Amino acid sequence: MAPRLDAESTWPGQQFQLLAQAGVLGWVIPPEFSGTGVAERDLLTGYIDLASSCLTTTFVLTQRNGACQRIVASQNSSLKSELLPGLARGELFATVGISHLTTSRQHLRLPAVRVTEDSGGFRFEGEVPWVTGAVHADFIVTGGTLADGRQVLAAVPAKAPGVAVAPAARLLALSASHTSAVKLDGVLVDARYLISGPVEQVMRQGAASTGSLGTSALAAGLSRAAIEHLAAEAAARPELAPILEPLKVEGMGLINDVLGAAGQAGPNVNPALSSEAIRGRANSLALRSTQALLAASKGAGFVSGHFAERSVREALFFL
Numbered sequence: 001m002a003p004r005l006d007a008e009s010t011w012p013g014q015q016f017q018l019l020a021q022a023g024v025l026g027w028v029i030p031p032e033f034s035g036t037g038v039a040e041r042d043l044l045t046g047y048i049d050l051a052s053s054c055l056t057t058t059f060v061l062t063q064r065n066g067a068c069q070r071i072v073a074s075q076n077s078s079l080k081s082e083l084l085p086g087l088a089r090g091e092l093f094a095t096v097g098i099s100h101l102t103t104s105r106q107h108l109r110l111p112a113v114r115v116t117e118d119s120g121g122f123r124f125e126g127e128v129p130w131v132t133g134a135v136h137a138d139f140i141v142t143g144g145t146l147a148d149g150r151q152v153l154a155a156v157p158a159k160a161p162g163v164a165v166a167p168a169a170r171l172l173a174l175s176a177s178h179t180s181a182v183k184l185d186g187v188l189v190d191a192r193y194l195i196s197g198p199v200e201q202v203m204r205q206g207a208a209s210t211g212s213l214g215t216s217a218l219a220a221g222l223s224r225a226a227i228e229h230l231a232a233e234a235a236a237r238p239e240l241a242p243i244l245e246p247l248k249v250e251g252m253g254l255i256n257d258v259l260g261a262a263g264q265a266g267p268n269v270n271p272a273l274s275s276e277a278i279r280g281r282a283n284s285l286a287l288r289s290t291q292a293l294l295a296a297s298k299g300a301g302f303v304s305g306h307f308a309e310r311s312v313r314e315a316l317f318f319l
Contacts (some may be wrong), residue, residue, distance in 0.1 A: 005054065005056050005057070005176040006056065006173070006175070006176065006305075006310050008176075009168070009170070009175040009176045009178075010176055011133070011136060011176060011178050012054070012056060012057040012060060012176060013136070015054065015057040016057070016060075016061075016090060016093075017090065019057075019061065019090070020089065020090030023036060024046065024050075024061070025064075025087065025088055025089070025090045026088040026089075027042075027043055027046060027065070028043065028065045028068050028069050028072065029068055029072060029084050029087060029088040030072065030084075033072075033080060033081070033084035033085050033088060034084070034085040034088040034089060035084070035088040039262070039263075040213075040262040040263055041259050041262035041263065043214075044213060044214065044217045044258055044259055044262055045259060047061075047062065047214060047217035047218055047221065048217045048218075048220050048221040048224065048255060048258070049221065050221065051217065051218040051219075051220070051221025051222055051225075052221040052222070052224045052225040052228075053225070055173075055174065055218060055221070055222050055314050055317075056174050056176045056177055058218055058221065059132070059174055059177055059218060059317075060132055060133055060177050062214050062215075062218065063095050063096055063132040063133065063177075064087075064093065064094060064095055064096075064133070066096040066098075066141070067094035067095055067096040067139070067140075067141040067155075068084070068087055068094060070096065070141050070153060070195055070196075071083055071084060071087075071094070071141065071155060071195060072084065073196075073205075074194075074195040074196060075196075076192075076194055076195060078192060079155065079192060079193060079194070079195065082192075083139065083155060092138045092139065093133065093136055093137050093138055093139075094137060094138060094139040094140070094141060094155065095131055095132050095133045095134060095136075095137045095139075095140055095141070096131075096132075096140070096141045096142070097128035097129075097130060097131035097134070097140055097141070097142040097182060098141070098142060098143060098153075098203065099128075099129060099130045100112035100113060100128060100129055101143050101151065101202065101203050102203055111126065111144060111145035112126050112127060112128070112129065112144075113125070113126035113127070113128060113142065113143065113144030113145065113184060114126050114144055114145060114146075114147075115143075115144035115145060115146050115151075115152055115198075116146065116147070117146070117198075118188055120190060120191055121188055121189050121190045121191045121193075121194075122144075122152055122154065122188075122189050122191070122194070123186055123187065123188050123189070124142075124144050124154075124156065124162075124184040124186075124187040124189060125144075125184060125185065125186055125187075126144060126183075126184055127181055127182065127183050127184065128140070128142050128181065128182040128184065129181050130179055130181070131165075131179065131180060131181070131182045132177045132178070132179045133177060133178050133179070134158065134165045134178070134179075134180050134182050135165045135168065135178055135180065136178065137158040138157070138158055138159075139155040139156065139157060139158060139193075140155070140156045140158050140163075140182060141153065141154070141155050141156075141195065142154070142156055142182075142184075143197070143202055143203075144184075146198055149200065150197060150198035150199055150200055150202075151197055151198065151199065151200070151201065151202035151203075152194060152195075152196065152197035152198050152199075152202060153194075153195040153196045153197055153202045153203075153205075154189050154193045154194050154195055155193045155195060156184070156187060156189050156193065157189075157193070160187050160188070160189070161187070161188075162184060162185040162186050162187035162188075163182065163183075163184060163185075163187055164182070164183040164185065165180055165181075165182050165183075166180045166181040166182070166183065167180060168180045172313050172316055172317075173310070173313040173314040173316065173317055174314065174317060212275035212276070212278075212279050213258060213261055213262065213275055213278065213279075215279060215282075215318070216254075216258050216275070216278045216279045216281075216282035216283075217258055217282075218318075219279075219282035219283055219285070219286040219315075219318045220251070220254050220255050220258055220282050220285070220286075222286050222289075222290070222311060222314055222315060222318075223247075223251050223254070223282070223285045223286045223289045223290070224251055224255070225307075225311065226286075226289040226290045226292070226293045226308075226311050226315075227244070227247050227248055227251050227289050227293075229293050229297075229307055229308070229311075230243070230244050230247065230289070230292060230293045230296055231244055231248070233293070233296045233297065234296075237296075240296055243292055243296070247285070247288070247289050247292060250285055251285060251289065254278070254281055254282055254285055257272070257273055257278055257281075258278055258282070260273060261273040261274075261275065261278055282318070283318040283319065286315040286318050287315045287316075287318070287319075289315075290308070290311040290312045290314070290315040291312060291315075293307075293308045293311060293312075294308040294309065294311075294312050296308075
């Protein structure tokens with residue numbers, strides 16, 4: 001399915017139906033809300049396996065899971081009861097748009113999304129720059145800043161008056177994720193959809209997520225797929241063995257360290273198992289393993305639609 005997603009920028013709706021049937025959509029949702037609440041190590045293992053098959057679908061899943069994890073960590077018990085069971089069963093789709101709260105847009109004099117308190121809720125004004133699958137979402141987990149500097153995070157109903165989803169961007173890779181900007185034009189969000197806040201630095205409140213390790217798991221999964229394809233080439237071409245073998249060893253070591261870092265936190269963490277160190281290794285291996293495959297595939301790998309050329313483009317996502 002992955003080649004068709006890439007070639008046609010087709011939303012992975014069919015894949016998500018399969019994920020729902022397999023119980024994958026319940027991984028980050030507790031059992032009391034119809035999920036399974038798997039351990040972080042098992043979640044990362046799942047990301048690696050899924051990314052080896054289809055990076056686009058797995059990327060969308062991580063964005064959806066990020067939204068779910070924010071809701072799970074909320075103190076708003078009625079919101080959790082309202083949304084989480086449907087999310088676990090795949091009846092609802094939520095996504096997350098929080099880059100404007102965590103990245104360089106923070107330095108802007110005027111926040112990307114401004115929030116004012118209104119009767120019974122909060123009114124959102126501005127633009128969320130990057131939202132994966134926004135056009136397919138029932139809820140967008142996003143936030144904004146009040147005049148006094150406090151911030152809120154909420155599950156914004158995607159079909160609420162004033163929500164406008166821009167056309168999906170055509171990306172170098174992962175275009176089927178249908179990532180786009182979302183304009184919020186005076187959107188009134190009922191207090192029942194509040195996840196956190198108003199509070200200073202709302203992104204530091206509550207939610208524990210796989211974060212950078214999740215991204216590293218995706219890179220490790222793509223690398224594993226590239227190395228497996230390279231091994232298939234090497235089976236008929238022994239001269240590729242000196243290239244293949246070091247990549248295999250590095251790939252296995254990376255996966256072991258991604259999984260070994262699960263649950264690690266605090267000042268006593270082995271520096272080699274820090275999220276930053278692992279992410280650097282994972283990103284590097286994704287680039288090198290996919291380019292090695294492209295070189296080994298020769299002209300065939302340069303043809304649009306071949307796994308080698310697609311994987312090289314997808315690896316650039318991790319730069």
